[in-house]
Amino acid sequence: MTPSTAQAHAPRRPRIRSDAPFLIGLSLLGGVYVVLIVAMLVADLAYTSPGHLVEALRSPNIQYAIRLSLLSCSLTALLCLWVGVPLGYLLSRCQFRGKGLLEAILDIPIVLPPLVIGLSLLILFQTAPGRWLERWVPVTYAVPSVILAQFAVACAFAVQTMRVTFDQISPRGEQVARTLGCTRHQAFWRVTLPEARRGILTAGTLSWARALGEFGPILVFSGATRMKTEVLSTSVFLELSVGALEAAVAVSLLMIIAAVVVLLVVRWFGSGASFHQGQAP
Template sequence: MTDSPNNTSIRTRTDWIFFAILGVVAGTYVLFLSGLIIADFAYMTNAARENESAGSAIVDALNRPEIRASIRLSLLSCTITTILSLWVAVPVGYVMSRCRFPGRDFVDALLDIPIVLPPLVVGLSLLILFQFPPFAWFNRYIVYQTPAVILAQFVVSAAFAVRTMRSTFDNLDPRREQVALTLGCTRAQAFGMVTFPEAWPGILTAGTLAWARALGEFGPLLVFAGATRYKTEVLSTTIFLELSIGNLQAAVAVSLIMVFAAVIVLMLTRMWGRRDLTT
């Protein structure tokens, strides 16, 4: 049975309306996100015109030693946080995807707590945790010290990485792993030779999310690590410090630096992801 010309015309018209609505909603959101970045650039451009002798605000920000120190600490802490997050996320995601055990739903909900909790609550909980043994024994070496930056970033970033890795393993066909087991491989060998290589795009995505989330972390850092210059100051807290003294131009400049860093990481990830698909 074939559709009549009238039915075809009506379907074409309704399809056009449907996609037009989707396009308006999606386009509005994309324009809004673009507007956020364009507004920052416009502000910096106007500031440069009003004070031509100051030069580029971004260059000026990069020339300040305290901001260079925050950039170095941000790059170091985000990289360490990403490595630690993947170190935890791969096995936890695999266990949650492949294993069934009592209390699994409770553990699954527990793993999402850093995602749903307000950031300040995460920082406060870390601060309270290090008041009790055995964590209290390391209080003076961690709280309001550089390791606190990494730990505060890790608590939240690892949750996103775990959720990504679990979704990755859920989407992988377990039959290949079962075939490897029937051919004489141990569970560890089957994971290392079959499952892990297939999960590499997901690992790359989880690492990207962890790095980007660590870069933008603020609330837990402010409560648990503080914002001390040359010690625990990272880019997100630099924005807070510059705003607190009314230096809006420097705050916007640091914000653009963070945008550039995030865009570069996302572009590299997509390039590597496409390369993995083509090889």
């Protein structure tokens, strides 16, 4: 057999086709949503002006809404961490009867319409225990109701974030600490919790951002009373209700700026956590 004949009978290598058409198709399909988000942001920026933003910031009502939003969101984030860290740890480390039911219950605030959560809170405080509590601490249509409405939704996100965080932390460190004489809670405080610090910061930041954007439960459970239960999300609603579209857009821009800052913080801590995990031996 001559070399030319051998080359003719040799199996042909499959041609490697370019991935460009596939990737371009995916980019075009996904780009529609990206363009929509960018278009909305550009429209907000084009509609308002720095003067409208300054005028909105000078309004006593909006100043009060900013203060209450900062206070309520910060308290809500702390409460979410107070509950989210232990619940996330239990769901990640422990196996017990009824765990699936507990996970389903914790996911309810995520899938329920926000108005339903607000209505459920309102009904809860119409029951005998709720009315008894109202005798000592006014909750409904007061500042505590704002924090409770934010907490009812945002805490679910904190729990899920902390569960994923503890899932990514090997239990080996706790086991070694216990063989060296630590109790379970000492191993948790000294070994696991410090390793989860990035996840804790991410959970707190996400809870803060979710609380800032909460509207439905606050509107139903707290109302939208000026200088009392008004937060930034209800400020947009109140400004729209009186036809002050420029002020509503200005307040919306404030919330967008806060959301961008929160997302940058989350991306920063998230990328840092991924980097350190990738460098781990």
